[in-house]
Amino acid sequence: MKRKNITIILNLVFALALSLLPFDQGFAQWRTQNIVTSAKETDLSISPSRGPDDAPVEIAVFSCFQ
Amino acid sequence: MLEQVLEKYPDQVKLIFLSFPLANHRFAKKAAIAAFAAKKQGKFWEYHDRLFENIERVNDQKLLDIAREIGLDMEKFKRDLNDLKIVARINQDIRLGHYLGVRATPTVLINGSLSRARTLEEFQADVEIELERARKNSVVKGGQKG
Numbered sequence A: 001m002k003r004k005n006i007t008i009i010l011n012l013v014f015a016l017a018l019s020l021l022p023f024d025q026g027f028a029q030w031r032t033q034n035i036v037t038s039a040k041e042t043d044l045s046i047s048p049s050r051g052p053d054d055a056p057v058e059i060a061v062f063s064c065f066q
Numbered sequence B: 001m002l003e004q005v006l007e008k009y010p011d012q013v014k015l016i017f018l019s020f021p022l023a024n025h026r027f028a029k030k031a032a033i034a035a036f037a038a039k040k041q042g043k044f045w046e047y048h049d050r051l052f053e054n055i056e057r058v059n060d061q062k063l064l065d066i067a068r069e070i071g072l073d074m075e076k077f078k079r080d081l082n083d084l085k086i087v088a089r090i091n092q093d094i095r096l097g098h099y100l101g102v103r104a105t106p107t108v109l110i111n112g113s114l115s116r117a118r119t120l121e122e123f124q125a126d127v128e129i130e131l132e133r134a135r136k137n138s139v140v141k142g143g144q145k146g
Helices: A002-040 B002-008 B028-039 B044-053 B060-069 B074-080 B084-100 B120-145
Strands: A057-063 B013-019 B107-110
Touching (some): A057 B002, B002 B013, B060 B074
């Protein structure tokens, strides 16, 4: 009896995980699209910079002040 | 080290600052906001340099002290510390960093590509490659025009 209950619960968990999969994939796709879009919109020309604007080499540095 | 690269190539290299305050550093985001508030008064790099000189002692009071020391208008500076546009700008940098897979700082992009350079010599080598590429491109463009 106990084993049967465990099997039922495991099946339910498996079915639940399967049913959530499309939502999870959809969310991941939505998230990726939004992050990529916003990242591409980042306008580096308004970031603080040193050196000539028409320099052939641009060195961008991700920095943390601590 | 990047300052040395700038000194060596004053007409050919532009250094761009991107914020990536690490989550485990308590005052990092506040410091980034403060630096951008200083930018609004035309003193970003002065503030930036002073922050890095005091990197071990950054706290709320230090952020104000540096602003005062470099002669910022304190009323405006304090107002700008709550400027949501500044926060949005910093968040944009952070999103760009996440998109590019940045996990630590400093992380360097040279003409948009992640650089693995760690020493001055390696950075110079990367810059030379990009300068050579730019020279070739300008020759090709010149040839197409002619």
